[in-house]
Amino acid sequence: MKKQFLLRSTSMSAMISKKKLFACLLCVSVCIILKKHVANMVLTHFPQRSCKKCLPECDLGAMKRFNKSVEPFLSAKCTLSEVAFTWWKGLQNEKRDFISYKATVDHLLKMFPAAPDVVGASPDRCRTCAVVGNSANLKGSLYGTLIDFHDVIIRMNQGHTKGYEADVGTRTNIHIMYPESAIDLDDNTHLVLVPFKIMDLEWLIQAFTTGFTGESYRPIKSKIKANKDMVMVVNPDFMRYVHETWLEKKGTYPSTGFMAFVLALHICDEVHVFGYGADKDGNWDHYWEKLTDPNLRTGIHPGIDEYKIIQQLAEKQIVTFYTGL
Incomplete structure (x- = not known):
C-alpha cells in the first residue's frame, strides 16, 4: 500500500509540474502576442518620425493647388497688391482705403516680429x-495622446483643452484666431491672427497695449494674454490664394479651419488632421458646447467642399485624416 501511495504521489506531482509548465508556456505566448499587438497598434496609430515624402514638391504641386511662393505671414518684405486688397476689403465690408491699410500694417510690424520660426526646417528632421x-466628432475619440505626439499642434478659435484632454490633447504650439474668437494663451504658444478687416489689425496692436475699445458684430476682448514675441499675422494674399486656388471661389471666404489646414501644408512635412467635419445633420457642432442653431449648417463657408478636399488628400496619402466618432 505504501509503495502504491508513493507511486500515486509521484504521478500526481508530475501532472502538477506539467500543468505548471503548460501555464507558464501559455503565459509567455500570450505576453509575446500582446507585445506584438501593442507594437502594431503603435505603428498603425502613431506617426513615424521619418518623412515618406516632401509635401510641397510632390503630390500637392501635381494637383495644381499648392503654390510655395505665396507667403503665409505678413512681413516687411511681403507687400500686398491693390488687387489683393480689393478682394480682402470685401470680406467684411471694409470702408477704409489701401493707404489706411498700409499705415496700420507698418505700425503693426514695428510691434511684432515678422514671422518667428515655429519649428525650424532641417534635412534630418521631419x-x-x-x-x-x-468638430463634435472629437468627443469620445480618445485622440488626445496621439495629438500630443506631434511636433507642432495647431488649434483654432475657441478650441478648448481643459476638461477634454483625453480626446483633444493638452499641448498647443499655434493658436489661430480672429478678434471675435480670441482667447488668452500661454507664453509658449504662437498667436496667429487671421485678419478680415483693418479693425482686426488695430485690435491686435491695442489688445497688447492700451486695450481695444472698438465694436464689432460680436463682443471682443479688450486685452489679451499672449507672448508678444510669438505673434504672427496671416497675409491677406494667402487668404485669397486659399479661396481662389484651393476652393475655386466657392463660399464667401474660407473657414478659419480650412486656412489652418492649408497653412499646415506650407509649414509642415507631415500633416495629420483631427476634428474636421459636420455632425449627422450637416451642422458644424463644437465638442465643448451644445449647438444652439439647428439650421447653422456651415454658415457662409463652403464646408462640404473644404471637407472633400481634405478627404481627397487623405485618399492620396498626402495627409492623414482622423474622422473621429
Missing part, C-alpha cells in the same frame, strides 16, 4: 503637425 479642428 516636422509632424496635428491640425485640430473643433
